[in-house]
Amino acid sequence: MLQVTHLRKDYPTQRSVDDLTFAAESHEAVGLLGPNGAGKSTTMRMLAGYLAPTAGEVELCGLRMSDSPREVKRMIGYLPEIPPLYPESTVTEHLRFVCALRGVAARETARECERVCALLNITHVAGRVIGRLSKGYRQRVGFAAALIGQPRLLILDEPTVGLDPQQVVEIRRLILTLAQQMTVLISSHMLSEIASVCSHLLILNRGVLVADGTAQSIAQGHRDRSLLTATVRGDRSLAVQTLRKAVAGLGELSVQERFTPDETDFLIASAAQVDVSAAVFHAVADRRDALTLTALTAKTPTLEDIFMDITRGAAPVPAQAQEGGRAQA
Amino acid sequence: MKGLFAKEWRHLFTTMTGYVFIALYLALSGAVFTLTCLLAQSGDIKSYFSVFNTVAVLLFPILTMGSFSEERRQKTDELLLTAPVTLTSVVLGKFLATLAVFLLPMLITLCYPAVLYAFGVRALAATVGNYVGLVLLAGACIALGQFLSLLTDSQFVAAMTTYAVFGLLLLAGSAVSMVHQPMLQAALRFLAIVTHCEGFSYGVFDAMEAVYYLSVTVLFLFLSVYVLERRRIS
Numbered sequence: 001m002l003q004v005t006h007l008r009k010d011y012p013t014q015r016s017v018d019d020l021t022f023a024a025e026s027h028e029a030v031g032l033l034g035p036n037g038a039g040k041s042t043t044m045r046m047l048a049g050y051l052a053p054t055a056g057e058v059e060l061c062g063l064r065m066s067d068s069p070r071e072v073k074r075m076i077g078y079l080p081e082i083p084p085l086y087p088e089s090t091v092t093e094h095l096r097f098v099c100a101l102r103g104v105a106a107r108e109t110a111r112e113c114e115r116v117c118a119l120l121n122i123t124h125v126a127g128r129v130i131g132r133l134s135k136g137y138r139q140r141v142g143f144a145a146a147l148i149g150q151p152r153l154l155i156l157d158e159p160t161v162g163l164d165p166q167q168v169v170e171i172r173r174l175i176l177t178l179a180q181q182m183t184v185l186i187s188s189h190m191l192s193e194i195a196s197v198c199s200h201l202l203i204l205n206r207g208v209l210v211a212d213g214t215a216q217s218i219a220q221g222h223r224d225r226s227l228l229t230a231t232v233r234g235d236r237s238l239a240v241q242t243l244r245k246a247v248a249g250l251g252e253l254s255v256q257e258r259f260t261p262d263e264t265d266f267l268i269a270s271a272a273q274v275d276v277s278a279a280v281f282h283a284v285a286d287r288r289d290a291l292t293l294t295a296l297t298a299k300t301p302t303l304e305d306i307f308m309d310i311t312r313g314a315a316p317v318p319a320q321a322q323e324g325g326r327a328q329a
Numbered sequence: 330m331k332g333l334f335a336k337e338w339r340h341l342f343t344t345m346t347g348y349v350f351i352a353l354y355l356a357l358s359g360a361v362f363t364l365t366c367l368l369a370q371s372g373d374i375k376s377y378f379s380v381f382n383t384v385a386v387l388l389f390p391i392l393t394m395g396s397f398s399e400e401r402r403q404k405t406d407e408l409l410l411t412a413p414v415t416l417t418s419v420v421l422g423k424f425l426a427t428l429a430v431f432l433l434p435m436l437i438t439l440c441y442p443a444v445l446y447a448f449g450v451r452a453l454a455a456t457v458g459n460y461v462g463l464v465l466l467a468g469a470c471i472a473l474g475q476f477l478s479l480l481t482d483s484q485f486v487a488a489m490t491t492y493a494v495f496g497l498l499l500l501a502g503s504a505v506s507m508v509h510q511p512m513l514q515a516a517l518r519f520l521a522i523v524t525h526c527e528g529f530s531y532g533v534f535d536a537m538e539a540v541y542y543l544s545v546t547v548l549f550l551f552l553s554v555y556v557l558e559r560r561r562i563s
Contacts, residue, residue: 012563048411052562074413084408086336088343100332101412145408 001026001183002047002153007056009042009207016042018207020056024200026152029179031198032187035311039207040187041081044157047185048078060153074103077151081158083142087131091122091141094130095148102149116144119174136167143171147178154178156186160193172197191304205311215303225309227299228268229256230280234291236264239284242291243268246283250276254308263294269309333414333422338429341392347430350391354434357384362441372450374442375530378459382523385463386470386495392427393474394488397553401482410561420553424472431467435460454532462529465542469522470495472549479556498522 007020017039024030034040045051047058049069058065058072065072086094095113104112117123120140125133130141139162146154156175160168175197178184188194194201201218203211211218228251232239240255243266247253251270270276277296284293299305341347358381365376400406409419442456477494478487502521508514518524525542528535 045407048407050407050411050561070413070415073411076411078407078411080404080407082404084403084405086340086405087403088340093339097332097336098408098412100335101408101414103413 001061002185003057003059004047005057005059007043007046007058008054009039009046009051010054016207017046017053017204020204020207020209022202022209022212024153024183024185026183027180028200029175029184029186029198030200030202031194032185032202032204033189033191033194033307034187034204035189037206038204038311040189040204041157042207043204044078044155044185044187045080047153048076048080048155049073050078074149075152077146077149077154079142079146079154079156079159081161083138083145085130085138085142085145088129090127090129091117091133091144092126094141095126095145098145098148104149112148116147119147120144121170135162136164139163139167139171143174150182152182154182154184156184158188159186160188160190168193191307195303203307203310210310211306219303219306225269225271226274227305227309228270228277228280229295229297229299230266230268230284230293231263231295232266232284232291233263233294234287238287239264239266239291242283242287243280246279247276250274250279252309267299267305267308330414330418330422330425333409333419334426334429337423337426341426341430344395346391346395347433350388350430351434353391354385354388354431355437357381357388358434358438358441362438366441366445372445372448372452374445374450374452374456374459377441378463378526378530382463382466382526383499385467386499386523387492389431389467389470389474390488390491390495392430393471393478394491395478395484396423396427396475396487397479398481398484398487402484410557416554416557419557420475420550423475424550427471427475428468431471432464435463435467452532455530456532458529458532458534459526461534462526462538465529465539465546466523466526469542469545469549472546472553476549476553476556479553495522 002024004020004022007017008015009017020043032040032043042051046053049065049072060072060075063072086097089097092113095116096109099109099112113126114123117126120143122137122140122144125137130138133141139159143156143159146156159175160171163171172193175184175186179197186194186198195215199214201211201213201215202209203218230243232243244253247268247270251268251274254267254269256265256267268276268280277298280296281293284291361381361384362377365371365380366374369376397406400409410416439460442452445452473494474491477491481487481490498520499522501517502524505514505517505521505524508517522545525538528538
């Protein structure tokens with residue numbers, strides 16, 4: 001249904017998306033995961049036709065975006081992170097305008113507006129001015145606008161940001177219902193949200209697709225990794241320095257955020273056959289004058305751990321540096 | 330494009346911009362007509378247009394300043410550019426709606442030649458010529474103003490830039506008589522956007538000047554489409 005091939009987006013100072021290739025079937029919910037700055041929004045903007053890719057192709061139902069942009073766009077509903085709404089319009093005026101934009105026949109407009117208002121439960125605010133609605137309602141109006149014209153592909157960029165828990169549950173339910181009728185592509189950096197609605201996951205890191213599959217298949221691919229959590233009491237910088245030295249060459253150390261003044265949590269990822277627990281224990285024991293190991297636990301990697309493991313890293317790589325690196329390689 | 334036209338038209342009136350423009354247009358044109366024709370006891374409609382065309386140029390930024398800058402600020406450009414419509418229809422829809430808002434008070438001012446007609450002044454060719462010249466001038470100014478609005482996401486910056494550019498174009502007209510270098514004089518005359526209306530003011534359809542205004546209009550409409558497309562690519 002949706003076929004993305006070697007998609008790339010270069011900005012003047014950096015490469016935002018690099019060689020992204022994936023496919024999505026009809027009637028499935030696809031989750032696009034990644035940390036902030038991973039290229040999720042840029043990818044979605046390219047799929048929606050807002051940005052032109054530097055290279056690569058987006059194909060929907062056999063039609064290429066570059067050859068038939070209007071036909072492809074007609075099949076796509078897109079809700080950006082900030083819903084594109086005219087604050088001075090009423091909900092009905094806005095939805096009618098979107099109907100006109102998307103080529104809904106004039107005689108069908110009223111019925112289409114009623115349909116999407118009912119789906120999003122906003123019929124009772126249809127006559128109200130958008131600028132005076134709460135953030136939650138504005139999000140729903142944007143969602144309703146994205147559903148106009150019954151798109152084949154619905155692209156939702158962080159659809160639940162800023163919503164209260166009850167609204168989040170409602171939107172998730174709606175996405176699950178919609179995924180039975182169309183392909184839904186959702187981006188988020190919240191794993192729980194994606195895991196609860198998506199059967200197919202794509203994980204982006206620094207613009208590169210680092211995992212593609214179901215949650216199970218991605219976890220399966222990481223069975224060769226073992227995870228160890230360690231909690232160390234004492235000076236934080238000394239603890240970091242000691243553990244870094246201890247696991248050097250054995251695994252990768254990351255410091256977990258926990259707001260306690262005297263304890264620091266660490267996550268150590270290593271190859272399954274390597275036992276780093278002894279090295280950690282001895283390193284802390286050697287500094288027992290200043291540090292105490294209060295917990296050392298082997299961990300079965302959860303989806304969150306895998307995500308952290310995959311996406312661990314820093315800022316995006318400059319485009320020129322990447323080109324240069326390839327040229328040298 | 331019909332939907333874009335209707336939305337832009339509605340937007341200009343729900344945000345009060347249209348009402349402010351029409352009120353200022355009618356107040357200033359009424360004042361200019363009173364001073365140049367009624368108080369001066371002149372039946373020459375040309376004297377009204379020779380002043381009002383300059384005043385009108387300073388009114389256009391009210392209509393154009395938010396045209397694209399507000400879309401960018403509110404992120405509603407994402408709605409327009411991901412819709413199954415061409416960039417040309419987005420630009421044309423906005424342009425035609427803004428031009429239509431301008432035509433509304435201009436049609437009301439048709440009562441001025443009617444008043445002169447009542448006093449026995451019959452200058453149909455000059456009247457039609459001046460109105461045609463004003464519409465062509467409006468088209469060029471609106472296209473230029475909308476293009477400048479496209480370059481920023483601040484309505485204020487768009488307004489200031491447009492006033493600066495229009496101010497320079499008006500100054501170019503005044504500076505023509507001050508320079509003696511033929512090439513510079515020709516360049517200033519070319520840039521002086523209002524003085525190209527002079528041919529029409531005598532009731533003569535000047536095809537060269539019509540082509541000038543239409544060329545400026547098409548050029549800036551084209552540049553607007555080009556900038557939108559470049560923004561998509563870069």
